[in-house]
Amino acid sequence: MAVGGTPYSSAGHRCGAAAIRIIAGLGFVFMLVPILAIVPLSFNGVSYLSYPLRGLSWQWYGAVFAPTPWMPALWNSITIGLATTVLATAVGTSAAYGLAYAAFPGTRLVAALLISPMVVPIVITALAVYLAFAQFGLVQSFAGLVLAHTVLAVPFVVITVGATLHGFDRNMVRAAASLGAGPLTAFRTVTLPLTAPGVLAGAVFAFVTSFDDVVVALFLAGPQQFTVPRRMFNALRDKLDPSIIALAVFLTLVSVLLLGTVELLRWRTDRLRNRGQNGT
Amino acid sequence: MSGAGDLIGKLRRASRRKQLTAIGLLSPALVLMLVAFVWPIVSLLTASVRAPDFAVAMPNLSAWLQTWDGRSMPDETAYKLVAEEFGAAMDAKNLAVASTRLNYEKGGLRSLAMKTGRRAKDLKPPYAEALVRVDAAWGEIETWRALKGASGVFTDRFLLQAVDLARQPDDSIGMVAPEQRVYVDRLGVTLTISIVVTLLAALIGYPMAYVMAMAGKTVGRVLFLLVLLPFWVSVLVRTAAWVVLLQKEGILNGAMLAVGLISEPKQLIFNRLGVYIAMVHVLLPFLVLPLYSVMKSIPRDHVRAAASLGAGPVSAFATVYFPQTIPGLGAGCLLVFILAIGFYITPALVGGSSDQMISGIISELALGTANWGLASALALLLLCCIAIIYPVFGRYAGATGLKLG
Numbered sequence: 001m002a003v004g005g006t007p008y009s010s011a012g013h014r015c016g017a018a019a020i021r022i023i024a025g026l027g028f029v030f031m032l033v034p035i036l037a038i039v040p041l042s043f044n045g046v047s048y049l050s051y052p053l054r055g056l057s058w059q060w061y062g063a064v065f066a067p068t069p070w071m072p073a074l075w076n077s078i079t080i081g082l083a084t085t086v087l088a089t090a091v092g093t094s095a096a097y098g099l100a101y102a103a104f105p106g107t108r109l110v111a112a113l114l115i116s117p118m119v120v121p122i123v124i125t126a127l128a129v130y131l132a133f134a135q136f137g138l139v140q141s142f143a144g145l146v147l148a149h150t151v152l153a154v155p156f157v158v159i160t161v162g163a164t165l166h167g168f169d170r171n172m173v174r175a176a177a178s179l180g181a182g183p184l185t186a187f188r189t190v191t192l193p194l195t196a197p198g199v200l201a202g203a204v205f206a207f208v209t210s211f212d213d214v215v216v217a218l219f220l221a222g223p224q225q226f227t228v229p230r231r232m233f234n235a236l237r238d239k240l241d242p243s244i245i246a247l248a249v250f251l252t253l254v255s256v257l258l259l260g261t262v263e264l265l266r267w268r269t270d271r272l273r274n275r276g277q278n279g280t
Numbered sequence: 281m282s283g284a285g286d287l288i289g290k291l292r293r294a295s296r297r298k299q300l301t302a303i304g305l306l307s308p309a310l311v312l313m314l315v316a317f318v319w320p321i322v323s324l325l326t327a328s329v330r331a332p333d334f335a336v337a338m339p340n341l342s343a344w345l346q347t348w349d350g351r352s353m354p355d356e357t358a359y360k361l362v363a364e365e366f367g368a369a370m371d372a373k374n375l376a377v378a379s380t381r382l383n384y385e386k387g388g389l390r391s392l393a394m395k396t397g398r399r400a401k402d403l404k405p406p407y408a409e410a411l412v413r414v415d416a417a418w419g420e421i422e423t424w425r426a427l428k429g430a431s432g433v434f435t436d437r438f439l440l441q442a443v444d445l446a447r448q449p450d451d452s453i454g455m456v457a458p459e460q461r462v463y464v465d466r467l468g469v470t471l472t473i474s475i476v477v478t479l480l481a482a483l484i485g486y487p488m489a490y491v492m493a494m495a496g497k498t499v500g501r502v503l504f505l506l507v508l509l510p511f512w513v514s515v516l517v518r519t520a521a522w523v524v525l526l527q528k529e530g531i532l533n534g535a536m537l538a539v540g541l542i543s544e545p546k547q548l549i550f551n552r553l554g555v556y557i558a559m560v561h562v563l564l565p566f567l568v569l570p571l572y573s574v575m576k577s578i579p580r581d582h583v584r585a586a587a588s589l590g591a592g593p594v595s596a597f598a599t600v601y602f603p604q605t606i607p608g609l610g611a612g613c614l615l616v617f618i619l620a621i622g623f624y625i626t627p628a629l630v631g632g633s634s635d636q637m638i639s640g641i642i643s644e645l646a647l648g649t650a651n652w653g654l655a656s657a658l659a660l661l662l663l664c665c666i667a668i669i670y671p672v673f674g675r676y677a678g679a680t681g682l683k684l685g
Contacts, residue, residue: 013593024491027484028503031510031564034521037531041524049524050534091309098305102298114309117317119670121622123639124324124659125317127646131327132320151317154309212514214625219647232516236629240523248517255512263505 035252042246049242060246069231070247077211077227080142084149084210089203091150092157096202097191099158100165115155122215125152130219140222148216153206160205164198164269194272197265204262208255325663328438328656334430337378338365342431345424350451354424359407362418366393367400378430384437384653386426392417425449438657443467463641463658470637471665473552473627474620477559478567481616482609484560485567489608492568493575504572511565519629522558523549554630562626563619567612574608610672618666638662 045055138144176186217230369375379393411418526549533545586596624639645655
């Protein structure tokens with residue numbers, strides 16, 4: 001390295017730094033632009049998916065919130081999503097507590113098993129579940145779809161709740177026990193309140209897993225259980241019309257709200273934890 | 281002494297109790313996973329080697345075929361069994377599945393089987409001549425060889441077919457006819473797309489994660505949310521957005537025409553380019569997020585120390601900074617690759633017919649033609665690809681403490 005002048009002021013470095021910033025900037029634009037670009041089009045006055053806009057109207061949102069075809073699909077998505085959330089959160093939270101509670105032979109294997117649905121390509125899971133459920137008449141049924149979605153959602157709950165428990169200070173439970181609390185009382189009054197944000201975040205993940213699923217619905221849903229993504233998949237294979245874009249903007253809004261919820265819960269977890277550690 | 285022994289016993293009992301509680305808490309999830317995930321996957325994979333439909337429908341004929349040498353023409357016993365069991369299968373309503381199984385061995389045998397089943401009742405001995413009168417194909421040894429191929433409970437035909445191989449008449453294994461070689465090609469397309477998408481994601485994602493990690497607290501947080509938001513938006517919504525942006529009458533073509541960059545609309549979607557764009561968009565957060573969490577944990581003093589010791593920016597980056605980010609980069613790349621290799625929805629919606637990946641073919645075989653055997657064999661092939669990569673991923677992911685969102 002040449003003597004004189006700090007290496008950080010060299011022209012080469014400035015060029016390199018600029019290049020990194022430009023690529024990164026383009027990357028952020030790339031991530032966001034497609035989502036933002038469609039928002040104005042959903043208010044277009046005419047059935048034309050390009051700029052410039054010709055008048056503004058709510059008509060495409062009207063089409064989304066009309067009695068058919070999207071409302072029954074939305075209702076299906078919500079009910080299936082909520083049922084999945086309840087099941088997956090209960091089962092997954094219990095499992096995460098179990099994994100954190102005591103080590104026993106095979107803990108690692110069990111943990112790997114519980115998150116394995118995340119690694120297996122979704123088409124394979126969907127096909128396998130379809131063939132297995134067909135033997136019990138669970139194909140084209142509400143119960144079958146909820147069960148399959150629960151399998152996909154449990155790993156997210158286990159990981160989210162597990163992460164919360166990982167940073168959880170065990171001494172607080174010991175303190176509760178030393179003050180005379182039984183295991184259940186200690187759980188109810190200490191562990192649960194401190195980990196509740198993590199459990200709620202896990203529940204949101206579970207809901208999103210079900211709410212966004214296309215492939216399992218493609219295999220398992222009958223016309224009576226068509227969810228929003230299932231119907232949207234069909235619609236995207238036909239010609240794109242502006243009501244799909246209005247629906248997409250609405251779904252994006254839902255995503256933003258859910259992301260906000262999870263971020264808020266994460267912030268709360270951190271705060272609760274810090275407060276616990278500071279003893280205030 | 282006895283007090284200490286007591287204490288040890290008590291501690292052991294307490295720890296045993298804790299373990300039982302842990303197992304109790306885990307059992308609902310374990311039961312769910314075993315019943316609704318592990319068992320279905322295992323039975324799916326068995327379906328790639330087990331195809332008993334013909335053997336179940338025609339038990340005696342199958343038993344005879346298993347002992348037949350496959351070279352001499354069958355005698356009257358075999359023709360009699362055909363007449364009896366095709367008729368019986370017709371009555372038992374399992375002729376259709378048996379003839380589908382037969383059709384995998386040799387195209388056109390489904391209609392022969394159904395025709396034979398319908399007329400089996402009216403046949404009179406000698407059955408050899410009667411069946412040849414039903415269809416001349418009964419007089420050809422190839423038909424019988426196909427029957428023999430279908431007569432076993434287990435078969436390697438689907439596994440071989442998944443890699444464009446087949447049993448030849450002399451029972452050796454060889455390539456199928458050139459016009460039937462489709463699946464190795466699909467595997468190649470799948471791997472090519474996955475590798476290109478991973479490289480693109482790494483090239484764009486590394487600078488993104490770097491800028492995020494170097495930014496101040498607030499800016500870093502905002503950029504983090506910018507990456508996280510698309511991650512939360514449904515893949516279908518994003519695909520729809522790309523179609524609006526890239527289609528021939530779409531926003532990008534419109535803008536480029538308006539400023540005179542191009543004279544006629546370019547095909548930007550429903551081809552390989554569209555697949556790359558949409559897949560990188562979906563998978564980029566999976567690379568940026570683990571990389572960011574690793575970069576954030578690297579003390580800035582390290583690069584400063586290197587600089588103070590006389591390293592130029594490039595060599596400080598190459599020798600001090602970059603090596604420390606390799607676990608994050610590796611975890612991100614492997615995660616993107618593993619996810620990319622199983623992609624189905626995006627290529628199906630923004631790709632052309634030559635861009636369909638293995639997952640798409642599996643879905644098409646299962647939902648379109650109900651060829652479970654071949655769909656299972658391709659699923660097994662895909663899982664093998666992932667099984668090779670996954671252990672490496674597990675090592676990296678463990679090192680970075682991968683978190684969701």
